[in-house]
Structures are given as C-alpha cells and as structure tokens.
Amino acid sequence: MTDVLDFIQHQILGMRWLNDMVCTLLTALGLDVGTRIGGSIVFFIYDLTKIVVLLVILIFVISYIQSYYPPERTRAILSKMKGVKANAAGALLGTVTPFCSCSSIPIFIGFTKAGLPLGVTFSFLISSPLVDLAALTILMGLFGAEVAVLYVVVGVVVAIIGGMIIERMGMEDQIAEFARPISANDTKQSSCGCCCSCSGRGWSDMTVRERSSDAFYQVRVTLKRVFPYAVIGVLIGALIHNWIPDDMIQMVLGDDNPFSVIIATIVGAPIYADIFGTIPIAEALFSKGVGIGTILAFMMSVTLLSIPSLVMLKTAVKGRLLSLFVAICLVGVILTGYIFNLIF
Numbered sequence: 001m002t003d004v005l006d007f008i009q010h011q012i013l014g015m016r017w018l019n020d021m022v023c024t025l026l027t028a029l030g031l032d033v034g035t036r037i038g039g040s041i042v043f044f045i046y047d048l049t050k051i052v053v054l055l056v057i058l059i060f061v062i063s064y065i066q067s068y069y070p071p072e073r074t075r076a077i078l079s080k081m082k083g084v085k086a087n088a089a090g091a092l093l094g095t096v097t098p099f100c101s102c103s104s105i106p107i108f109i110g111f112t113k114a115g116l117p118l119g120v121t122f123s124f125l126i127s128s129p130l131v132d133l134a135a136l137t138i139l140m141g142l143f144g145a146e147v148a149v150l151y152v153v154v155g156v157v158v159a160i161i162g163g164m165i166i167e168r169m170g171m172e173d174q175i176a177e178f179a180r181p182i183s184a185n186d187t188k189q190s191s192c193g194c195c196c197s198c199s200g201r202g203w204s205d206m207t208v209r210e211r212s213s214d215a216f217y218q219v220r221v222t223l224k225r226v227f228p229y230a231v232i233g234v235l236i237g238a239l240i241h242n243w244i245p246d247d248m249i250q251m252v253l254g255d256d257n258p259f260s261v262i263i264a265t266i267v268g269a270p271i272y273a274d275i276f277g278t279i280p281i282a283e284a285l286f287s288k289g290v291g292i293g294t295i296l297a298f299m300m301s302v303t304l305l306s307i308p309s310l311v312m313l314k315t316a317v318k319g320r321l322l323s324l325f326v327a328i329c330l331v332g333v334i335l336t337g338y339i340f341n342l343i344f
Helices: 001-011 015-028 036-066 072-077 083-095 104-115 118-128 133-143 147-167 208-242 246-253 260-268 275-287 292-305 307-314 319-343
Strands: none
Touching: 001 015, 001 133, 036 133, 036 208, 036 260, 036 275, 072 104, 083 118, 104 118, 104 307, 118 133, 118 147, 118 292, 118 319, 133 147, 133 275, 147 246, 147 292, 147 319, 208 275, 246 260, 260 292, 260 319, 275 292, 292 307, 292 319, 307 319
16 A cells, blocks of 8 residues: 555656656756756756646646636635634635636635625635645645645644634724625626636536636636746756755754744745745755755745735735734744644
C-alpha cells in the first residue's frame, strides 16, 4: 500500500517521470544538467510544464463540478443555515469555488448585498483563496497526502473561527453602503458579474456540452490569469534551488530561527500572486530543508494578505473591519506555521 501511495505522490501528482525526461532530453542536447545553469533550466521546464498540465486537468474537472453551484444556489444554501453550521458551510463552499472567472472579493460583495450574515461571508472570503482543490492536489505531490489534507482542515478551521469572531463583533456598520443588502427590485444583475453560462440559463438546465464548454472557458481564463505568476514563481524557485546557498536559507528560514514563520508571513504579504505561483517557491524551499510550517505560512500569507487584494477589499469594508480581518488572518497564518513545524 505504501508503494502505491508513493507512486501516486511522486509519479502521478509529482510527475517525477517528467523531470527524468527533461534531464534526458537536455543531456542529449549537450547540456550539463549538473551545473547551476543546467539545473535551473531543468527546474524551470519541469516545474512550469507540471503546473500547466495539472492546472488544465484539474481546473476543467473542478469547473465542471462547480457548474452545479452558481452564486445564486450558494446564497440559497447559506441563507437557510445559522450559527456555526452556517460558518462551516461558508468555509467549505469557499474550498470549491471560484465561480467562473470571478474573484472571491466580488462574490463576497454579492453575498453581503444578498443579506447573508457577515460572519458567514467572511468564512467564505478566508477559505476561498486559502483552500483550493487544485492546489490541494499539487500540494499532495509536493508534501504528501497527510500534510495536504491537514492543510485543508486547518484552513477551514481558521475560516470558521475567523467568521465566528467577526460575527460576534457586530460590525455590520463597517460594510460600505454599496455592498449592503438591497431589495430584489433594485437590481436584476447577477452578482457573479461574468459572461459565461452561470449568468445565462439556469444551472439546472445546462447540458453536458454546455457544462464542458463552460469548463474549457474556465481553463482558458484561469490559465491566462495564473500563467504569468507561475512563470515568476518558477524563476524564483529556480534561483532559490540552484543559486542561494543552503546555509543562507537555513539562517533566515530554518528551524533554528524561532522567527522563521513570522518572517515568511511578512515576506509573503506584499506579493501579489495566485497560490500556484507560490508552489515552485515552496518546492525550492522544501529542497533546502525549510520547515513545512514555514513554507505554508508563506503560501497562506500570499493568498490571504496580499496588499493588492486588501486594497480591493478596502473598497467594500471600512477600516475597523479590515483591520480585524487582517489581524485574524495574521494570527491564523502564524499559528498554523508553528503548529505544522511542531508536528512535521
């Protein structure tokens, strides 16, 4: 059984066969893959190809499934729930979205306009960029199923607790006027704001061909959005993997530095990238012996606390609520990092 799991992790999800093939082809072309330059070229071709292939497959499958859960249906589901159950539902739904090409913040605004409880909408907002099923699959190939599944569990728990805290604080007045609940007669526009199938015919009326077409559309849009960040991430990963000495990485982010998780969190916050752009960096840091918790803290910080995303959120919420959201995310990310470092 162990051999089967290792095969799935390394050869199917990790695509180690692709790395071997790239090395063989470049060696046949006369490139010494044992040098820094050769190793960087191998890392770049292998990682970028792996990410693109997995993205195309996973985004198609996930988008096809998501065609059954447009924003209207999600709002209907969440509106029927109360308390912790509602926060849990919001967090779990965040793991299987985005809808179409929309980001989590426009959907969050749609939820607040629909009058959903503030805590539930923030559970969704925390979970949506943090826990992605496609990223989960890639993380399984990098760290193994145990770490990847635990990451999802912790991410959902952080989203639930964060939403509950915000709900208890009673900060509905901190929502911008345009994002507050409106009557059904005020607008007939879809909160999704996209132009694909979910805003046209009803989701239940879509045929298999229409759902497949919509899924292919999501692949094109997602790949177009993610690809530049993936390239940048792979370039940084190649630099870390082949050019920065191990002892330098260990000095800053190693287990001997008690502030490594905090440093990783602070470094990740200004970066504007999709989680897929952080995966090559995570892979390079992992190869240098950096702790899993420190790596995950960096990845979580990029997805949750990127400054451009917070600027966008600032248009929908006021200062006190934004500060509370950032504080909850910071504490959640840092605690997660230290917990994972202690366990693994």
